[in-house]
Amino acid sequence: MKKPAFSPLLMAGVFLLFISATSPSGYVVGDHAEDFSLKSVNNKMVSLSDYKDARGYIVIFTCNHCPYAQLYEQRIIDLHNKYAPQGFPVIAINPNSPLIVEEDSFEEMQKRAKANKYPFEYLFDEEQKVYPKFGATRTPHVFLLDQDKVIRYIGAIDDNPETPKLAKNRWAEKAVEALMRGEKPNPDFTRAVGCTVKKKPTTAPDPMSASGGKQ
Amino acid sequence: MIAIRLNRFLLFLMVLVCCCLSNYSATGQSFAIYDSMPQLESRIENAKDTTLVINFWATWCKPCIEELPCFEELRERYYGQNVLVILVSLDFKSQLEKKFIPFLKEKQFKSEVVLFADQDANTWIPKISQEWDGAIPATIIIKGQQRKFNLGKFANYTELETFVRPFLADVSALKDSSQYPCLTGK
Numbered sequence: 001m002k003k004p005a006f007s008p009l010l011m012a013g014v015f016l017l018f019i020s021a022t023s024p025s026g027y028v029v030g031d032h033a034e035d036f037s038l039k040s041v042n043n044k045m046v047s048l049s050d051y052k053d054a055r056g057y058i059v060i061f062t063c064n065h066c067p068y069a070q071l072y073e074q075r076i077i078d079l080h081n082k083y084a085p086q087g088f089p090v091i092a093i094n095p096n097s098p099l100i101v102e103e104d105s106f107e108e109m110q111k112r113a114k115a116n117k118y119p120f121e122y123l124f125d126e127e128q129k130v131y132p133k134f135g136a137t138r139t140p141h142v143f144l145l146d147q148d149k150v151i152r153y154i155g156a157i158d159d160n161p162e163t164p165k166l167a168k169n170r171w172a173e174k175a176v177e178a179l180m181r182g183e184k185p186n187p188d189f190t191r192a193v194g195c196t197v198k199k200k201p202t203t204a205p206d207p208m209s210a211s212g213g214k215q
Numbered sequence: 216m217i218a219i220r221l222n223r224f225l226l227f228l229m230v231l232v233c234c235c236l237s238n239y240s241a242t243g244q245s246f247a248i249y250d251s252m253p254q255l256e257s258r259i260e261n262a263k264d265t266t267l268v269i270n271f272w273a274t275w276c277k278p279c280i281e282e283l284p285c286f287e288e289l290r291e292r293y294y295g296q297n298v299l300v301i302l303v304s305l306d307f308k309s310q311l312e313k314k315f316i317p318f319l320k321e322k323q324f325k326s327e328v329v330l331f332a333d334q335d336a337n338t339w340i341p342k343i344s345q346e347w348d349g350a351i352p353a354t355i356i357i358k359g360q361q362r363k364f365n366l367g368k369f370a371n372y373t374e375l376e377t378f379v380r381p382f383l384a385d386v387s388a389l390k391d392s393s394q395y396p397c398l399t400g401k
Contacts, residue, residue, distance in 0.1 A: 067275040137366070138348065138350030159336070162309065191337050191341060191348045192348075192349045193273075193349045193350075194351075195351070196352070196367050197350070198278075
């Protein structure tokens, strides 16, 4: 009698596991973002709730190595310098595993932040638990949150990676300004070319893969 | 340098003659430059019932470069079996001579190569796949109305072939596939 009673439960459990393991979901516009606590290049833990006066948060998944992230680096600095004084700080998060790209290690993040005088917090999603919640898939990838941590814009900074001056749409700026006026950003979702997020290998790395034969 | 300039001039002429078929062969390997999505779309349409394996890559993208040999392998194994591999680069046109051409010169790909320079990514990306938000590497298989999308790098040749295989049902004799990382062409 017990056996058949157990197996549907087991099946359901397996099904739930399957769902959680395969669903690539992340936040969509309108979702409430869960706060996080990640280590910054200054060696302190940073959460959204630390920003007491914030009217919103410009969360940007970015990294050291990606040429697209590098192209946008100055624009990310500019976004912070322009909007942090108005209550919208940039919070940069590196989602990449240094097991895949050494250049994205915590030490390298510290070096880059120092060399380029990052005015914003540059955090390391070392356990890779934050970026999947957001649904970040590339670097750079912007998530604009309002004061209540509701996602209001997801996408690109602008539409010209190579030449900022020639950008026809400065989506991230427009979205922040819409929020400041109490309006909903339009568009609230854009796409752009970028580098994939570098997920750490699921199996323990063997000596071979550590020396460059990574998957 | 002169040869490159001459070729550039030839390219210019060809673009004038037929904007859809611009071809560039300073490398000993020809490639097309598509400036806008309609050109890529018509290339796809012209393939009719051929199984298209379109890989989006760039010279600056390390995982892309690592998996390119797998696409070359696929091309080789399914040559003459109505399978066409197209390597669509998202390199900047401004880097054409500095990076793109030297890279092709070094690699000498046998697959068809396209430099896709449409900068309006927000418009063209969802036309390739609604599932895609623009990160590369990314691959799409197209056969008639069927499409299948994959984000990220294939770990090895077998993984790529397994992904493509459902589109190859009419291929009578599937060849053996070996499992090796795509790094072999490095």
